[in-house]
Amino acid sequence: MEKQKMEERLIDDICNYIDYLQGDHFGYRITLHQTENHVGTYFYRFLRYNYHDCQVCKEIKNFPRAWQHCIDRQEKVKEAAGRHPILGTCYAGVTEYVFPLYAISGRTWGFICFSGFSQNPEVSMERACAAAARFKIPKDKLVRAVNSLDRDIPDFDTLSAQAAPLQNMFTLLFHLMNPEHDISASNPKEAIYLKMSTHMNHSYRNPDFSLKELADKMNLNYSYVSHIFSKYSKASFSNRLRSLRIEAAKKYLEYTDDTVSMIASAVGFNDSNYFSHIFLTETGLTPTQWRHRYLEQK
Structure with a gap:
């Protein structure tokens, strides 16, 4: 029971911190990915953070093939971020910072995105138009969505410092939920x-x-x-x-x-x-x- 209370309190702390970073003071768009298999029955607590709420991503989500392409890319993103945090622009034109979530073993068990930016508006527009053609998405909708992206990208060092508490809390949560060396069995x-x-x-x-x-x-x-x-x-x-x-x-x-x-x-x-x-x-x-x-x- 004490372990369960600790897990629940830690999850509350994670959610509260994400909500704080997404609040009026910072206004970040934060999503969590690839963590479901490592947080047990609590995975539903993080579902509201599974999807980007920028307008580009909202448009993409309306088209199953395009949305599935996003999902299929997540494993590669996790692999890339596992080596070091990355700043990149997705196939639909959205720029995002990606920070890895590590288990105590050092394995990458998920990642956090700070999204909704456009590092290079020309590149963002070019990729959005290519995505519109590939997945038969109305071009005008994606163009409007790309134009709404935030061009004021946060400083990497500042964002890294803000992401660190989330990374540390998830490392602890992964350990609590996956006690590989604490299995209690009679035989x-x-x-x-x-x-x-x-x-x-x-x-x-x-x-x-x-x-x-x-x-x-x-x-x-x-x-x-x-x-x-x-x-x-x-x-x-x-x-x-x-x-x-x-x-x-x-x-x-x-x-x-x-x-x-x-x-x-x-x-x-x-x-x-x-x-x-x-x-x-x-x-x-x-x-x-x-x-x-x-x-x-x-």
């Missing part, structure tokens, strides 16, 4: 099962994740992993995986305005129709009905 087999559960919590968003892949990740025999899971889990692997995905989907429906198709993809379903069918089977409501009910009760 070696139970310890293996607890590690399996951790792997599932990190990987369930991957549509190709399977018991075989889990066994491969742990360098264990498939049959042995299947036996351990059956021994200690109240549900089958497939049911547990489905439950993780549906529970995550509920939070996306409640805390974002993402389309059902986007949510299906975010939680590990390749087919949004199949996702809707499973969601209805598990909850008795369609995804849209679930969202409406939550908004009515809010």
Whole structure:
């Protein structure tokens, strides 16, 4: 219970600090990316920081192919930022600072963006026009959006100092939520099962994740992993995986305005129709009905 209180207080501190930086005094546009698999059931607390609110990004989000391209680029951005913070302009013309979020091990487990700028208006306009042509976005809308970008880019040293508390708080949160060396188990087999559960919590968003892949990740025999899971889990692997995905989907429906198709993809379903069918089977409501009910009760 004390650990849970510490986690919740730390998350409150992170959210309050982001809100402070986004407030009237600084007015930064801040987003968090690639952290979902490392903050456990608390991932929904950060969903409101998953999307840029500059006008360019709002326009991009209205076009699924363009939006998916943004999502697909995130892994490469994380890899690049893992070496050092970067300042760059995205394919749609938005300039942003990117700061890595590290685990105690030094691995990069996510990144923070300070976005909504235009370092070079000509480059921003050129890239926006290319994006409009590529993804069939009305050019005039992106042009207006690019013209609204902030050309007053903050000093890197100042921004680095302001980002540092966020980076440090996330490092601590990652450690609390992923105690790789603090697993409490009564015997070696139970310890293996607890590690399996951790792997599932990190990987369930991957549509190709399977018991075989889990066994491969742990360098264990498939049959042995299947036996351990059956021994200690109240549900089958497939049911547990489905439950993780549906529970995550509920939070996306409640805390974002993402389309059902986007949510299906975010939680590990390749087919949004199949996702809707499973969601209805598990909850008795369609995804849209679930969202409406939550908004009515809010």
